[in-house]
Amino acid sequence: MSANREAQDSRPTTAEDPLPAQRRRARQALALPGPAAIEAPLVIETHGLTKRYGSRTAVDDVDLHVAQGDRYGFLGPNGSGKTTLVRMLLGLVYATRGEIRVLGREVPSQVHEVLPSIGAMVEGPAAYGHLSGRANLDLLDASGPGGRSGRKRRVEEALERVGLARIDRRPVRTYSLGMRQRLGLAGALLTTPDLLVLDEPTNGLDPHGIREIRELLIELNEEGTTVFLSSHLLAEIEALCTRVGVVDHGKLVLEEPMDSVRRTTGRIIVVTPDVDRALGVLGRAVVDRTESGGIVVAPPDGDGSHGLARHLIAHEVRLDALEPERVSLEDVVVDLTGPGDDRAAGSDGTGRNPW
Numbered sequence: 001m002s003a004n005r006e007a008q009d010s011r012p013t014t015a016e017d018p019l020p021a022q023r024r025r026a027r028q029a030l031a032l033p034g035p036a037a038i039e040a041p042l043v044i045e046t047h048g049l050t051k052r053y054g055s056r057t058a059v060d061d062v063d064l065h066v067a068q069g070d071r072y073g074f075l076g077p078n079g080s081g082k083t084t085l086v087r088m089l090l091g092l093v094y095a096t097r098g099e100i101r102v103l104g105r106e107v108p109s110q111v112h113e114v115l116p117s118i119g120a121m122v123e124g125p126a127a128y129g130h131l132s133g134r135a136n137l138d139l140l141d142a143s144g145p146g147g148r149s150g151r152k153r154r155v156e157e158a159l160e161r162v163g164l165a166r167i168d169r170r171p172v173r174t175y176s177l178g179m180r181q182r183l184g185l186a187g188a189l190l191t192t193p194d195l196l197v198l199d200e201p202t203n204g205l206d207p208h209g210i211r212e213i214r215e216l217l218i219e220l221n222e223e224g225t226t227v228f229l230s231s232h233l234l235a236e237i238e239a240l241c242t243r244v245g246v247v248d249h250g251k252l253v254l255e256e257p258m259d260s261v262r263r264t265t266g267r268i269i270v271v272t273p274d275v276d277r278a279l280g281v282l283g284r285a286v287v288d289r290t291e292s293g294g295i296v297v298a299p300p301d302g303d304g305s306h307g308l309a310r311h312l313i314a315h316e317v318r319l320d321a322l323e324p325e326r327v328s329l330e331d332v333v334v335d336l337t338g339p340g341d342d343r344a345a346g347s348d349g350t351g352r353n354p355w
Protein backbone atom coordinates (compact mmCIF):
# COMPACT_ATOMS: atom_id res chain seq x y z
CA MET A 1 0.00 0.00 0.00
CA SER A 2 1.43 3.36 -0.92
CA ALA A 3 1.58 6.44 1.19
CA ASN A 4 -1.42 8.72 0.83
CA ARG A 5 -2.61 12.11 1.83
CA GLU A 6 -4.89 10.84 4.60
CA ALA A 7 -2.04 8.88 6.11
CA GLN A 8 0.14 11.96 6.15
CA ASP A 9 -2.57 14.04 7.77
CA SER A 10 -3.05 11.53 10.53
CA ARG A 11 0.55 10.79 11.33
CA PRO A 12 1.42 10.31 15.02
CA THR A 13 1.27 13.48 17.03
CA THR A 14 4.36 15.62 17.18
CA ALA A 15 5.51 17.93 19.95
CA GLU A 16 3.86 20.92 18.20
CA ASP A 17 0.42 19.30 18.18
CA PRO A 18 -1.68 20.83 20.99
CA LEU A 19 -4.02 17.81 20.98
CA PRO A 20 -3.32 14.23 19.95
CA ALA A 21 -5.05 13.37 16.69
CA GLN A 22 -7.43 10.94 18.37
CA ARG A 23 -8.50 13.61 20.87
CA ARG A 24 -9.07 16.08 18.02
CA ARG A 25 -11.37 13.58 16.35
CA ALA A 26 -13.06 12.85 19.67
CA ARG A 27 -13.86 16.51 20.13
CA GLN A 28 -15.65 16.70 16.80
CA ALA A 29 -19.35 15.80 16.65
CA LEU A 30 -19.98 15.71 20.38
CA ALA A 31 -23.53 16.66 21.12
CA LEU A 32 -26.45 16.70 23.49
CA PRO A 33 -29.03 15.32 21.07
CA GLY A 34 -32.14 16.11 23.13
CA PRO A 35 -35.31 14.05 23.37
CA ALA A 36 -36.17 14.28 19.65
CA ALA A 37 -33.33 11.91 18.82
CA ILE A 38 -34.56 9.30 21.32
CA GLU A 39 -37.29 6.99 20.08
CA ALA A 40 -38.25 4.94 23.15
CA PRO A 41 -40.43 6.51 25.87
CA LEU A 42 -38.47 8.47 28.47
CA VAL A 43 -38.20 6.84 31.88
CA ILE A 44 -36.23 9.69 33.45
CA GLU A 45 -36.46 13.24 32.18
CA THR A 46 -35.21 16.45 33.76
CA HIS A 47 -35.43 20.05 32.57
CA GLY A 48 -33.18 22.79 33.90
CA LEU A 49 -32.48 20.74 37.01
CA THR A 50 -30.38 22.77 39.43
CA LYS A 51 -29.27 22.26 43.02
CA ARG A 52 -27.38 24.87 45.01
CA TYR A 53 -25.84 24.46 48.42
CA GLY A 54 -25.27 28.03 49.53
CA SER A 55 -23.06 29.61 46.88
CA ARG A 56 -22.01 26.19 45.52
CA THR A 57 -23.91 24.87 42.49
CA ALA A 58 -23.79 21.07 42.74
CA VAL A 59 -26.10 20.42 39.74
CA ASP A 60 -26.39 23.08 37.09
CA ASP A 61 -29.28 23.33 34.61
CA VAL A 62 -29.30 19.65 33.63
CA ASP A 63 -31.61 18.23 30.93
CA LEU A 64 -31.32 14.45 31.25
CA HIS A 65 -33.02 11.86 29.06
CA VAL A 66 -33.07 8.20 30.01
CA ALA A 67 -35.12 6.06 27.63
CA GLN A 68 -36.91 2.82 28.37
CA GLY A 69 -34.50 -0.09 27.90
CA ASP A 70 -31.37 2.02 28.35
CA ARG A 71 -28.40 1.00 30.37
CA TYR A 72 -27.51 4.59 31.10
CA GLY A 73 -24.12 5.44 32.57
CA PHE A 74 -23.96 8.74 34.42
CA LEU A 75 -20.29 9.54 34.53
CA GLY A 76 -18.33 12.31 36.17
CA PRO A 77 -15.25 13.08 38.25
CA ASN A 78 -15.45 13.19 42.04
CA GLY A 79 -17.64 16.02 43.28
CA SER A 80 -19.22 16.68 39.87
CA GLY A 81 -22.77 16.30 41.19
CA LYS A 82 -23.69 12.68 40.43
CA THR A 83 -24.94 11.68 43.87
CA THR A 84 -26.86 14.94 44.29
CA LEU A 85 -28.66 14.37 40.99
CA VAL A 86 -29.43 10.73 41.80
CA ARG A 87 -30.85 11.77 45.18
CA MET A 88 -33.06 14.38 43.49
CA LEU A 89 -34.39 11.73 41.07
CA LEU A 90 -35.59 9.71 44.05
CA GLY A 91 -37.08 12.66 45.93
CA LEU A 92 -34.42 12.42 48.66
CA VAL A 93 -33.13 15.94 48.01
CA TYR A 94 -35.21 18.84 46.73
CA ALA A 95 -34.11 20.73 43.66
CA THR A 96 -33.45 24.45 43.84
CA ARG A 97 -34.95 24.79 40.36
CA GLY A 98 -36.11 22.65 37.43
CA GLU A 99 -38.40 19.71 36.72
CA ILE A 100 -38.06 15.95 37.11
CA ARG A 101 -40.25 13.17 35.71
CA VAL A 102 -39.57 9.55 36.57
CA LEU A 103 -41.67 6.75 35.05
CA GLY A 104 -44.09 9.41 33.86
CA ARG A 105 -44.66 10.99 37.30
CA GLU A 106 -43.46 14.31 38.68
CA VAL A 107 -40.80 14.12 41.35
CA PRO A 108 -40.98 14.89 44.22
CA SER A 109 -44.76 15.55 44.28
CA GLN A 110 -45.79 12.13 42.88
CA VAL A 111 -42.73 10.11 43.79
CA HIS A 112 -44.64 7.81 46.18
CA GLU A 113 -46.60 6.51 43.15
CA VAL A 114 -43.46 5.29 41.38
CA LEU A 115 -41.16 4.25 44.23
CA PRO A 116 -42.61 0.69 44.28
CA SER A 117 -41.45 0.30 40.65
CA ILE A 118 -37.92 1.55 41.35
CA GLY A 119 -35.03 -0.41 42.82
CA ALA A 120 -32.43 1.94 44.23
CA MET A 121 -29.07 1.94 45.94
CA VAL A 122 -27.67 5.36 46.69
CA GLU A 123 -24.50 6.37 48.52
CA GLY A 124 -23.51 2.88 49.52
CA PRO A 125 -25.75 0.16 50.85
CA ALA A 126 -27.59 0.98 54.06
CA ALA A 127 -28.12 -1.93 56.44
CA TYR A 128 -28.44 -2.69 60.15
CA GLY A 129 -24.97 -3.87 61.13
CA HIS A 130 -26.12 -6.08 64.02
CA LEU A 131 -28.55 -8.09 61.85
CA SER A 132 -27.76 -10.75 59.26
CA GLY A 133 -28.12 -10.04 55.53
CA ARG A 134 -31.32 -12.11 55.37
CA ALA A 135 -32.83 -10.32 58.37
CA ASN A 136 -32.07 -6.97 56.73
CA LEU A 137 -33.81 -8.02 53.51
CA ASP A 138 -36.77 -9.40 55.52
CA LEU A 139 -37.18 -5.98 57.09
CA LEU A 140 -36.91 -4.20 53.74
CA ASP A 141 -39.55 -6.51 52.31
CA ALA A 142 -41.84 -6.25 55.34
CA SER A 143 -44.70 -4.71 53.38
CA GLY A 144 -44.32 -7.02 50.36
CA PRO A 145 -47.19 -9.31 49.26
CA GLY A 146 -47.60 -13.05 49.92
CA GLY A 147 -46.92 -13.24 53.67
CA ARG A 148 -43.93 -15.09 55.16
CA SER A 149 -43.52 -17.61 52.34
CA GLY A 150 -43.69 -14.91 49.64
CA ARG A 151 -41.07 -12.88 51.48
CA LYS A 152 -38.78 -15.88 52.01
CA ARG A 153 -38.92 -16.67 48.29
CA ARG A 154 -38.19 -13.08 47.25
CA VAL A 155 -35.31 -12.75 49.71
CA GLU A 156 -33.73 -16.03 48.60
CA GLU A 157 -34.13 -15.11 44.91
CA ALA A 158 -32.58 -11.68 45.45
CA LEU A 159 -29.65 -13.18 47.39
CA GLU A 160 -29.13 -15.79 44.69
CA ARG A 161 -29.07 -13.13 41.95
CA VAL A 162 -26.32 -11.13 43.61
CA GLY A 163 -24.20 -14.17 44.48
CA LEU A 164 -24.98 -14.23 48.20
CA ALA A 165 -27.13 -17.39 48.30
CA ARG A 166 -24.80 -19.06 50.77
CA ILE A 167 -24.44 -16.29 53.36
CA ASP A 168 -24.80 -17.48 56.95
CA ARG A 169 -26.16 -15.72 60.03
CA ARG A 170 -23.16 -13.45 60.50
CA PRO A 171 -24.13 -9.83 61.22
CA VAL A 172 -23.70 -7.37 58.36
CA ARG A 173 -21.06 -5.41 60.30
CA THR A 174 -18.65 -8.30 59.61
CA TYR A 175 -19.24 -8.12 55.83
CA SER A 176 -16.63 -6.82 53.42
CA LEU A 177 -17.52 -3.70 51.41
CA GLY A 178 -18.11 -5.91 48.37
CA MET A 179 -20.59 -8.09 50.29
CA ARG A 180 -22.41 -4.99 51.50
CA GLN A 181 -22.66 -3.75 47.91
CA ARG A 182 -24.17 -7.06 46.87
CA LEU A 183 -26.60 -6.95 49.78
CA GLY A 184 -27.59 -3.41 48.79
CA LEU A 185 -28.25 -4.62 45.26
CA ALA A 186 -30.29 -7.55 46.59
CA GLY A 187 -32.42 -4.99 48.43
CA ALA A 188 -33.00 -3.15 45.16
CA LEU A 189 -34.11 -6.41 43.53
CA LEU A 190 -36.74 -7.53 46.05
CA THR A 191 -39.38 -6.33 43.65
CA THR A 192 -38.85 -6.74 39.91
CA PRO A 193 -38.19 -3.06 39.25
CA ASP A 194 -39.04 -1.21 36.03
CA LEU A 195 -36.13 1.08 36.83
CA LEU A 196 -32.92 0.46 38.75
CA VAL A 197 -31.11 3.55 40.06
CA LEU A 198 -27.65 2.74 41.39
CA ASP A 199 -25.02 5.09 42.73
CA GLU A 200 -21.53 3.61 42.22
CA PRO A 201 -22.80 0.00 42.41
CA THR A 202 -19.41 -1.68 42.03
CA ASN A 203 -17.63 0.33 44.72
CA GLY A 204 -15.46 -2.00 46.75
CA LEU A 205 -15.85 -5.01 44.46
CA ASP A 206 -12.86 -6.88 43.05
CA PRO A 207 -12.64 -7.39 39.24
CA HIS A 208 -14.44 -10.71 39.51
CA GLY A 209 -17.27 -9.12 41.49
CA ILE A 210 -17.45 -6.17 39.07
CA ARG A 211 -17.90 -8.58 36.18
CA GLU A 212 -20.62 -10.53 38.03
CA ILE A 213 -22.58 -7.38 38.79
CA ARG A 214 -22.19 -6.21 35.19
CA GLU A 215 -23.56 -9.51 33.91
CA LEU A 216 -26.44 -9.31 36.39
CA LEU A 217 -27.34 -5.77 35.29
CA ILE A 218 -27.25 -6.81 31.62
CA GLU A 219 -29.49 -9.79 32.41
CA LEU A 220 -31.99 -7.60 34.29
CA ASN A 221 -31.92 -5.07 31.46
CA GLU A 222 -32.63 -7.79 28.91
CA GLU A 223 -35.61 -8.83 31.05
CA GLY A 224 -36.99 -5.29 30.73
CA THR A 225 -35.49 -3.22 33.55
CA THR A 226 -34.08 0.17 32.61
CA VAL A 227 -30.76 0.65 34.39
CA PHE A 228 -29.43 4.05 35.44
CA LEU A 229 -26.12 4.02 37.25
CA SER A 230 -23.66 6.65 38.28
CA SER A 231 -19.97 5.93 38.32
CA HIS A 232 -16.59 7.54 38.00
CA LEU A 233 -15.22 4.33 36.47
CA LEU A 234 -14.90 4.82 32.72
CA ALA A 235 -14.16 1.18 31.99
CA GLU A 236 -17.25 0.07 33.88
CA ILE A 237 -19.52 2.43 31.95
CA GLU A 238 -17.87 1.55 28.64
CA ALA A 239 -18.34 -2.18 29.21
CA LEU A 240 -21.92 -1.97 30.45
CA CYS A 241 -23.81 1.00 29.12
CA THR A 242 -25.78 1.68 25.96
CA ARG A 243 -26.06 5.42 26.59
CA VAL A 244 -23.76 7.75 28.45
CA GLY A 245 -24.24 11.10 30.14
CA VAL A 246 -21.14 12.97 31.29
CA VAL A 247 -21.35 15.57 34.04
CA ASP A 248 -18.63 18.06 34.85
CA HIS A 249 -18.88 20.65 37.63
CA GLY A 250 -22.63 20.04 37.78
CA LYS A 251 -23.20 20.52 34.03
CA LEU A 252 -24.18 17.79 31.59
CA VAL A 253 -21.54 18.09 28.88
CA LEU A 254 -22.38 15.01 26.83
CA GLU A 255 -25.38 12.74 26.38
CA GLU A 256 -25.11 10.21 23.57
CA PRO A 257 -25.58 6.56 22.67
CA MET A 258 -22.38 4.67 23.45
CA ASP A 259 -22.13 3.57 19.82
CA SER A 260 -21.84 7.12 18.56
CA VAL A 261 -19.37 8.14 21.27
CA ARG A 262 -17.22 5.15 20.39
CA ARG A 263 -17.51 5.75 16.67
CA THR A 264 -14.99 4.48 14.21
CA THR A 265 -12.16 6.78 13.14
CA GLY A 266 -11.77 5.45 9.59
CA ARG A 267 -8.45 3.87 10.53
CA ILE A 268 -7.81 0.15 10.83
CA ILE A 269 -5.85 -1.77 13.46
CA VAL A 270 -3.80 -4.66 12.11
CA VAL A 271 -2.75 -7.39 14.54
CA THR A 272 -0.09 -9.68 13.14
CA PRO A 273 2.82 -11.82 14.36
CA ASP A 274 4.79 -10.49 11.34
CA VAL A 275 5.12 -6.92 12.59
CA ASP A 276 8.33 -5.97 10.79
CA ARG A 277 7.15 -7.37 7.48
CA ALA A 278 3.81 -5.58 7.82
CA LEU A 279 5.50 -2.27 8.66
CA GLY A 280 7.64 -2.62 5.55
CA VAL A 281 4.68 -3.47 3.34
CA LEU A 282 2.46 -0.68 4.70
CA GLY A 283 5.10 2.05 4.67
CA ARG A 284 3.72 5.52 5.31
CA ALA A 285 0.16 4.28 5.61
CA VAL A 286 1.12 3.31 9.19
CA VAL A 287 0.04 6.19 11.40
CA ASP A 288 0.31 4.83 14.93
CA ARG A 289 0.85 1.79 17.14
CA THR A 290 -1.52 0.59 19.86
CA GLU A 291 -0.33 -0.14 23.39
CA SER A 292 -0.68 -3.86 22.71
CA GLY A 293 1.45 -3.67 19.54
CA GLY A 294 -1.28 -3.39 16.90
CA ILE A 295 -0.45 -1.36 13.79
CA VAL A 296 -2.80 1.55 13.09
CA VAL A 297 -3.25 2.10 9.36
CA ALA A 298 -4.98 4.86 7.42
CA PRO A 299 -6.08 3.11 4.23
CA PRO A 300 -6.58 5.17 1.08
CA ASP A 301 -10.11 6.46 0.48
CA GLY A 302 -12.47 3.68 -0.46
CA ASP A 303 -9.88 1.00 0.30
CA GLY A 304 -11.34 -0.52 3.46
CA SER A 305 -10.32 -3.52 5.51
CA HIS A 306 -10.94 -5.98 2.65
CA GLY A 307 -8.44 -4.25 0.37
CA LEU A 308 -5.97 -3.97 3.23
CA ALA A 309 -6.33 -7.67 4.09
CA ARG A 310 -5.80 -8.68 0.44
CA HIS A 311 -2.72 -6.46 0.22
CA LEU A 312 -1.15 -7.89 3.38
CA ILE A 313 -1.91 -11.51 2.53
CA ALA A 314 -0.47 -11.02 -0.97
CA HIS A 315 2.78 -9.98 0.76
CA GLU A 316 2.69 -13.01 3.04
CA VAL A 317 1.82 -11.10 6.20
CA ARG A 318 -0.14 -13.39 8.54
CA LEU A 319 -3.16 -11.75 10.15
CA ASP A 320 -4.50 -12.38 13.66
CA ALA A 321 -7.07 -9.58 13.44
CA LEU A 322 -8.11 -6.57 11.43
CA GLU A 323 -10.49 -4.21 13.19
CA PRO A 324 -11.74 -0.65 12.85
CA GLU A 325 -10.15 1.79 15.30
CA ARG A 326 -12.68 3.43 17.62
CA VAL A 327 -12.54 6.64 19.62
CA SER A 328 -12.21 5.64 23.27
CA LEU A 329 -14.67 6.86 25.87
CA GLU A 330 -11.70 7.92 27.97
CA ASP A 331 -10.42 10.26 25.25
CA VAL A 332 -13.84 11.85 24.87
CA VAL A 333 -14.46 12.25 28.57
CA VAL A 334 -11.04 13.48 29.64
CA ASP A 335 -11.21 16.00 26.82
CA LEU A 336 -14.60 17.28 27.94
CA THR A 337 -14.04 17.51 31.67
CA GLY A 338 -11.72 19.11 34.18
CA PRO A 339 -10.13 17.49 37.24
CA GLY A 340 -12.42 16.24 40.01
CA ASP A 341 -12.74 17.79 43.48
CA ASP A 342 -10.01 15.58 44.90
CA ARG A 343 -7.49 16.59 42.23
CA ALA A 344 -8.47 20.23 42.26
CA ALA A 345 -7.92 20.30 46.02
CA GLY A 346 -4.55 18.63 45.54
CA SER A 347 -5.38 15.85 47.98
CA ASP A 348 -4.14 13.14 45.66
CA GLY A 349 -0.92 14.79 44.67
CA THR A 350 0.04 11.99 42.30
CA GLY A 351 -0.94 13.74 39.09
CA ARG A 352 -3.05 10.71 38.20
CA ASN A 353 -6.18 11.02 36.12
CA PRO A 354 -9.01 11.75 38.61
CA TRP A 355 -11.16 9.15 36.90
Ligand SMILES: Nc1ncnc2c1ncn2[C@@H]1O[C@H](COP(=O)(O)OP(=O)(O)OP(=O)(O)O)[C@@H](O)[C@H]1O
Nearest residue numbers: 053056058076077078079080081082083084085232
Ligand atom coordinates in the same frame (compact mmCIF):
# COMPACT_ATOMS: atom_id res chain seq x y z
N1 LIG B 1 -25.33 18.39 51.65
C1 LIG B 1 -24.40 19.12 51.03
N2 LIG B 1 -24.07 20.35 51.50
C2 LIG B 1 -23.16 21.12 50.87
N3 LIG B 1 -22.51 20.74 49.74
C3 LIG B 1 -22.79 19.55 49.23
C4 LIG B 1 -23.75 18.67 49.85
N4 LIG B 1 -23.82 17.53 49.09
C5 LIG B 1 -22.96 17.71 48.07
N5 LIG B 1 -22.34 18.90 48.15
C6 LIG B 1 -21.35 19.44 47.21
O1 LIG B 1 -21.90 19.35 45.91
C7 LIG B 1 -20.93 18.96 44.96
C8 LIG B 1 -21.38 17.69 44.27
O2 LIG B 1 -21.34 16.60 45.19
P1 LIG B 1 -21.80 15.13 44.81
O3 LIG B 1 -21.62 14.29 46.04
O4 LIG B 1 -23.15 15.18 44.23
O5 LIG B 1 -20.74 14.75 43.70
P2 LIG B 1 -20.37 13.30 43.13
O6 LIG B 1 -20.15 13.47 41.68
O7 LIG B 1 -21.39 12.31 43.56
O8 LIG B 1 -19.00 13.02 43.85
P3 LIG B 1 -18.36 11.59 44.32
O9 LIG B 1 -18.11 10.81 43.08
O10 LIG B 1 -17.10 12.03 44.99
O11 LIG B 1 -19.36 10.98 45.24
C9 LIG B 1 -19.63 18.78 45.74
O12 LIG B 1 -18.90 19.95 45.63
C10 LIG B 1 -20.10 18.59 47.17
O13 LIG B 1 -19.11 19.05 48.06
